[in-house]
Amino acid sequence: MKFRHRPAEEPEINLIPFIDVLLVILIFLMLSTTYSKFTELQVSLPTADADNLKDRPREIVVAVSADGRYVVNSQAVEGRAVELLSGALSQAAAGNSEITVVVSADAAAAHQSVINVMDAARRAGLSRLTFAAQSNPR
Template identity: 75%
Template sequence: MKFRRRQSEEPEINLIPFIDVLLVVLIFLMLSTTYSKFTELQVTLPTADAQQLKERPAEIIVAISADGRYSIDRQVVEGRSVELLTSALQQASQGRQEPVVIISADAATPHQAVVNVMDAARRANLPRLTFAANKPQ
């Protein structure tokens, strides 16, 4: 009798099914992941770092308070409608050559209040707009 030792075969690991399973799991995770919503963004506005202009063009400063009240060139506008803002901007722009409307809004101002000023400036044919901001510290 001949007793021979069996040669042990080394186990072979087949990676192809493993890779297939990982790809399926990856696709599942990509499809089921929820992305952060825009309402969850922490935004602190406004700050900007810009050089001051050497020559100042004709300016119409529109200030918007945190509760949405308006003043144009330091005169309070009674009411909050776009039509009232349009007439106040037209009156403020009389006698000025290509005035720039500077929107100076509080950081807590509702977005709609700023959009109302932009719409009123468009209706009053004042295409040059800019925003006032604080310099970052």
């Protein structure tokens, strides 16, 4: 008996399903990267036209430096604790809860420093609070 030796068939890889999967992934990535720019948080900080500072006897000016130090009505507050700042605000208010607290914070001051001033004013019973701003250069 003579058996013929059949040549071994090379396995054939069907690329059509592979290409379909890659196209679906490509379309998904294209759509998701297109919409990613719309989900970013765009923050444009406002500017203010500030009036000239008027001398008002019923206000307490709290200055916040860039490194987090506080000054209440030209008197430096020793330390950076909210309790110390609250005590200084209570002393400056002298029991009058109708006084307005003006927060004059440096542009480079930490957000937490400004929040500490707001918290100290609340603890001192001062509910009127405003923020100082510079006028825009024209």
